[in-house]
Amino acid sequence: MIRLEQRPEPSRVFAYLTPLMAVLATFLFGGVLFAVLGKDPVQSIVTIFWEPLFGEFAFFYRPQLLIKGAPLVLIAIGLSLGFKAGIWNIGAEGQYIIGALVGAGVGLAFYPAASVLIFPLMVVAGAFGGWVWAMIPGVLKVRFGTNEILVSLMLVYVAEQFLASMSLGLLKNPEGFGFPGSRNLQQYASAHNAEIIAGSGMHWGVVAALIAVIFAYVLLSRHRLGFAVRVTGEAPRAARFAGVNPNRLVLFCLGISGMLAGLAGLFEVAGPAGQVSIDFNVGYGFTAIIVAFLGRLHPIGIVLAGLLMALTYIGGDIAQSQLGLPAAAIQVFQGMLLFFLLALDLFTNYRLRLRRAEVA
């Protein structure tokens, strides 16, 4: 008889091994799924994971990895701080939208003035927008003890309505023949988050993501605040005895994750996306939650996880077009990754024991 038995302490080996095992399990079961759909499983997985990195057109896909991965990493880094402390910001998608709206709004307000100051100002505004949107659940939690999960999630839908309203009203391109959507910031040099080296995929959002990773790493390993974050998550009572002010920590964690999500939105709207439109948000704020956990809430892990997720998106689209795999199958494949990760996580804290059934 097989039994689960709690480990005396969490296995460090398994903590590092489970992401790898989850990827392998996803390959295996994803392969079966593709085979059932009548596609060559090996070819499908090679197309998803190999084509973008080393295929014929890798020169195009590799920079795309940065473009797709940067917002995921930027948001996930912020979320991971809160998640470590047991503060659950589920509404990064909304903060991402508001950051983009406020940032783009500032840029569009200056149109068509030209100044090197406009873009930095937009960056500040984007961060501010995300921060404000995250402060709503933060202040409500601190003041009235509301649940930040619900409030932050609900605010996503409010943000989406704002986005639609702005695309159709205030920020609508006056030269757009009545169609929704703002002016394209890619055609407004002072507000354009252009690639720093053309063709490299390296725009300011990528730089910001790298800075955030280093910042989070130092914060968690070297700073008192990082200690407060960790100890609050692991032992809230002990944290209180250690002099951690839980309210300030809530505001800090929500604020920083909102700010980073807002920044991600701003860099996206001013760069790769180019314009505020009704369907501007594509779910980075939610996918980043997966990225944060896939990366073990560790800054370096999050970078790897962000790139891996980006790879499955890019490779998934290639597989759709080259092999005719349905989009839903790709989504199931991506879902498997998180599923197996969470399932295998069990073995960090538990182990399997083979035991003979005892005679009563």
Added chain:
Amino acid sequence: MKITTLLASAAIALGLATSGFADGHEKTKVGFVYVGPIGDGGWTYEHNKGRLAVEEHFGDAVETVFVENVAEGPDSERVMTQMALDGADLIFTTSFGYMDPTINIAAKFPDVKFEHATGYKRADNVSTYSARFYEGRAIQGHIAGKMTKSNIIGYIASYPIPEVIRGINAAYIHAAKVNPDVEFKIIWAYTWFDPAKEADAARALIEQGADVVLQHTDSTAPQAAAQEAGDVVTFGQASDMGQYAPFPRVSSIIDDWAPYYIARTQAVMDGTWESTDTWDGIGAGMVAIGEITDAVPADVKEEALAMKAAIADGSYHPFTGPLKKQDGSDWLAEGEIADDGTLAGMNFYIEGLTGEIPQ
């Protein structure tokens, strides 16, 4: 090296490769970028039917590829680039939000032809195409005005953009023409495809007394909601939605992209492709009216079919004066016909409609 030069050289390399097979062995490759899933039963479903028709028509001479559920923005740019790199000769981008991405990518691949649905930006290698759905709306409006007993017609609108506003106006004009007491209740769903939201909107309209529900969203959820309610009339949108016939679905507007897709593919094969702006309706077969079922009284059906014939041969235009705007100002004088420019950018209601277009 800059990405544009890289892409351009890749494109040239592919161009050379294609011309190497100029003896006719090389297949023409046609790509389709879809905003929804091919099984949405509406917008994307019909575009995909167009793709299948291209495959059937040309057989081995063409190869088609598609990617579904592509978000508007950088993802769509990547998918288009990927198709172009993989050697597509012609790429159809089938959502309004792909407009700027299509223009961006088309500039990088001058030898690839692009066709963007429902937009207004063109280039030497970018055409635009759209259908005059409002012609179908006029016929729907006529039937709806005759069929309603409560005189309340519900309308599930997607986004307040000219295309949708045009549809509301066309339906209202023709409903009010046969039934001056008719009132339109409009719900803005802010989605093209979201079965849950669409069903909620349909139920809300039915609760407000609507016994006819028109939809400008793509799922069949409103049809199901009407069926549940019992005595509510609906019309199929984008696709025939014939599984709900003969009642509640009494007719439908069907997008038929197949003839256009086949013609454009043929043009690429012949080397006669040119950048154009196509806006076709019932006459050209881009808009079809799904079978009017027997739930509609015979005389109403006859009138509707007569209107369809008149629109098809050009003797009747759904926007013919006298028409006033909602604020009471004059728009079209007696016998005057709306010009395409005004129609394309329509952002006002016709007199008689209540409520405001959301901003």
